Amino acid sequence: MSVFPDAKILDIDLSKGTIDTKSLPGEIYRLYPGGSSLGLYLALQEMGAGIDPLSPENMLIFSVSVLTGLPISGQSRLNITTKSPLTGTIGDSQSGGFFPAQLKINGYDAIIFRGQSEKPVYLYIDGEKVVLKDASSVWGKVTGEAEKMIKEELNDQQLEIAQIGPAGENMVKYASIMNMSNRANGRNGTGAVMGSKHLKAVVVKKGKARKAEDQEGFKSLTGNVKERIIENEGIEALGKFGTDGELNGHNRDGFLPTHNFSSGYFGDKAKKITGTTMAKTILKGRDTCFSCAIRCKRVVEVEGKVDPFYGGPEYETCAAFGSYCLTENLEDIAVANQYCNMYGLDTISCGATIAFVMECMEKGIMTKDDVDDMDITFGNGSVYPELIKKIALREGIGDMMAEGSYRMAEKLGPEALPLSVSVKKQELPAHMPQYKPAVGLIYAVNNFGADHQSCEHDPFLTMPADAKEQVWLGMLGINLQYDEQKTLDDGKVRFAIAGQKFYSMMDTLCLCQFSWGPSWQLYGPAELVDACKYGIGWQTSVQELMDIGERRINMMRWFNVRDGFSAKDDVLPERIFDPMPNGPSEGHQMLKDDFEKAKESYYGFMGWDQDGKPREATLKRLSLNWLLD
Numbered sequence: 001m002s003v004f005p006d007a008k009i010l011d012i013d014l015s016k017g018t019i020d021t022k023s024l025p026g027e028i029y030r031l032y033p034g035g036s037s038l039g040l041y042l043a044l045q046e047m048g049a050g051i052d053p054l055s056p057e058n059m060l061i062f063s064v065s066v067l068t069g070l071p072i073s074g075q076s077r078l079n080i081t082t083k084s085p086l087t088g089t090i091g092d093s094q095s096g097g098f099f100p101a102q103l104k105i106n107g108y109d110a111i112i113f114r115g116q117s118e119k120p121v122y123l124y125i126d127g128e129k130v131v132l133k134d135a136s137s138v139w140g141k142v143t144g145e146a147e148k149m150i151k152e153e154l155n156d157q158q159l160e161i162a163q164i165g166p167a168g169e170n171m172v173k174y175a176s177i178m179n180m181s182n183r184a185n186g187r188n189g190t191g192a193v194m195g196s197k198h199l200k201a202v203v204v205k206k207g208k209a210r211k212a213e214d215q216e217g218f219k220s221l222t223g224n225v226k227e228r229i230i231e232n233e234g235i236e237a238l239g240k241f242g243t244d245g246e247l248n249g250h251n252r253d254g255f256l257p258t259h260n261f262s263s264g265y266f267g268d269k270a271k272k273i274t275g276t277t278m279a280k281t282i283l284k285g286r287d288t289c290f291s292c293a294i295r296c297k298r299v300v301e302v303e304g305k306v307d308p309f310y311g312g313p314e315y316e317t318c319a320a321f322g323s324y325c326l327t328e329n330l331e332d333i334a335v336a337n338q339y340c341n342m343y344g345l346d347t348i349s350c351g352a353t354i355a356f357v358m359e360c361m362e363k364g365i366m367t368k369d370d371v372d373d374m375d376i377t378f379g380n381g382s383v384y385p386e387l388i389k390k391i392a393l394r395e396g397i398g399d400m401m402a403e404g405s406y407r408m409a410e411k412l413g414p415e416a417l418p419l420s421v422s423v424k425k426q427e428l429p430a431h432m433p434q435y436k437p438a439v440g441l442i443y444a445v446n447n448f449g450a451d452h453q454s455c456e457h458d459p460f461l462t463m464p465a466d467a468k469e470q471v472w473l474g475m476l477g478i479n480l481q482y483d484e485q486k487t488l489d490d491g492k493v494r495f496a497i498a499g500q501k502f503y504s505m506m507d508t509l510c511l512c513q514f515s516w517g518p519s520w521q522l523y524g525p526a527e528l529v530d531a532c533k534y535g536i537g538w539q540t541s542v543q544e545l546m547d548i549g550e551r552r553i554n555m556m557r558w559f560n561v562r563d564g565f566s567a568k569d570d571v572l573p574e575r576i577f578d579p580m581p582n583g584p585s586e587g588h589q590m591l592k593d594d595f596e597k598a599k600e601s602y603y604g605f606m607g608w609d610q611d612g613k614p615r616e617a618t619l620k621r622l623s624l625n626w627l628l629d
C-alpha cells in the first residue's frame with residue numbers, strides 16, 4: 001500500500017429512511033485511523049454544542065479501524081461515539097466479539113446514524129446491499145430472543161448482530177449495545193441513544209476473511225502465538241481465569257471496592273467470587289473474539305438459572321454485583337450478569353446503582369415504601385433479577401434507578417449525594433484510586449467519566465527494571481520505578497499521560513488491551529508497528545501512534561469544552577479521600593492536596609490551561625487547527 005486507504009462510511013438518516021455511502025480520503029483518515037478517533041472526527045465536523053443526547057440531532061456512530069478483521073488476536077473491537085445521555089459529555093465505548101471484524105469485512109469503516117425513525121427498524125448489511133428493515137416484531141424482546149428471531153427471519157444462522165435490549169428501548173441512562181448477546185458496549189449509555197432513534201439492531205452477514213497485505217511478514221507475528229501465550233504467565237492466567245482472576249489480589253491488598261466503596265476489603269468472602277472459584281464451579285467453557293487465541297471470555301451455566309448463551313461475568317461485574325453490594329453468592333452474580341445482557345444494561349453502573357440504593361436503605365435515606373417493598377439490602381443478591389428487570393422496563397423504583405446513582409442522589413437530597421460514587425455522573429469501575437492514584441487521576445480528567453481502560457495501572461511501575469513493563473515505558477521515554485504504588489507525584493502524572501495516550505491509540509485502532517496493552521503484552525508497541533506494516537502496508541512509528549492517541553484525547557476535550565465542561569468537572573467523589581477503614585489497607589488515605597497538585601501538573605503536561613482547556617498551540621501541534629474554526 002503506497003497510500004493510506006480511504007475510509008468507507010455509511011451515512012444513514014433514520015428520519016428520512018435514506019442510506020448514503022461516503023468516503024474519507026486516506027490523507028485525513030491517517031490522522032484518525034478508525035474507532036474512537038474516526039467517530040470523533042465525524043461527530044465534530046457536524047454536531048454543535050448544546051444538543052440533547054436523546055434528540056434526533058445526536059449522531060450515533062459505529063466505527064472499526066484499518067486493522068480490524070486482520071487474522072491476529074485482539075483486533076475485533078467496535079467503537080461507539082455519540083453524546084452520552086449519562087454524562088452529558090462525549091460518549092465513547094468499546095466491545096469485542098465477531099461483529100466488528102465482520103463489519104469491516106463487509107467493507108465499512110464506520111456507520112453514522114442520524115435522525116429518528118418513526119417505527120422500530122434494524123439495519124441489514126450484506127456488502128453493497130444495505131437495507132433498513134421493520135423491527136416491530138423484535139422491539140420489546142430481550143437480546144437472545146431478538147437475535148434468534150432476526151436470524152430466522154433472514155434465514156441465516158451466521159449473522160452477527162449488535163442490538164439494544166429493552167433497557168435501550170426505554171432509554172435507561174446506562175443502557176448498553178450488545179453483540180452476540182454477551183459482548184457489551186456498556187459504558188456511557190450508548191444503548192439509550194440507539195433506543196431514542198428506534199434502531200433495534202445492526203445486522204451483518206458473514207463475509208470472506210480479510211488477508212494481510214504481506215502475509216509472510218504477518219506470519220512472523222502470528223505463527224508462534226501458542227508459544228507467546230505459554231511464555232507469558234499473565235496471558236495464560238487471563239485465559240484460564242478471565243479478568244476475574246485479579247479479584248483476589250485486590251482484596252488481599254485491601255483495595256477491592258466493597259460496601260459501595262466505603263471499604264476496600266471483603267475479607268474471606270472475596271474467595272467465593274474469584275475467577276479461580278468460577279473456574280472450579282460454574283464455568284462451562286471459554287469463548288473468544290474474532291481470531292483471538294487468548295480466549296478470555298467466560299461461559300457459565302447454572303442449571304435452571306443461568307443460560308451459557310449469555311456468557312459469564314468478568315471482574316468488573318463480579319465486583320459491582322459482588323463486593324460493592326456485599327454479595328458473596330457467585331450464582332447470584334452470574335444471574336445478574338445474564339439479566340444485564342438480556343435487557344442490555346451496563347453491569348458496572350447497574351451494580352453500582354444497586355449498591356447506592358442499598359446504602360440509602362441502610363442509612364434510612366430510603367425506606368421499603370420507596371422501593372416497592374423490595375428487600376434491597378446489602379448482601380441480598382436474590383433481588384437482582386426482579387430489580388434489573390424493573391430498571392430496564394422503568395417500572396416502579398426501576399424508573400428512578402434507570403437514571404443512575406447521581407441523578408437519584410440529586411433527587412433524594414444532600415445526604416444522598418456522597419453515596420453516589422461517580423465521576424461526571426458515571427459510576428466508578430472496580431479499581432480504587434487510593435490504591436491506583438494514577439488511575440484515579442485519569443478517572444477524574446477522563447472526558448467521558450470514570451473509566452479503568454483509559455490508562456495503564458499503577459502496579460506497572462513497581463516492576464523490576466528489566467521487566468517487560470519497564471521496557472515498554474522506556475520505549476515511550478519514561479524511566480521510572482517505584483517501590484510503593486500508592487504515590488502520586490509528577491512522575492506518576494507523566495506515567496498516567498503516557499498510558500492514556502497509548503490506550504487512546506488502542507481505542508482508535510480498535511485493539512483489545514489484553515492482547516496489545518502494556519500489562520499483558522501478547523504483542524508490544526514494536527510488534528504493533530510491524531502489524532501496521534505487514535497488515536496494510538502502513539509504515540508507521542511509535543511516535544505517530546502516540547500522536548494519534550493524544551489527538552483523540554484533545555478532540556474529546558474540545559467536544560466537552562464547547563458544552564461548558566471544565567476543571568470543575570474533573571473531580572473525584574468525596575468518599576475517595578476518606579481514610580481506609582479496615583483490612584490490610586486500614587488507615588491509608590489519598591490526600592486531596594496531592595490529587596489537586598497532580599491535576600494541575602496533568603493540565604500543564606497536556607498543554608492545556610488550568611481550566612482544562614487545550615491551548616491553541618497544542619491543537620495546532622496535533623493538526624487540529626480546524627477545531628478552532
Ligand code: SF4
Pocket residue numbers: 073074075076096097287288289292293294295296297512513514515
Ligand atoms: S483477549 Fe479476550 S477480550 Fe480480548 S480479543 Fe481476546 S478473547 Fe476478546
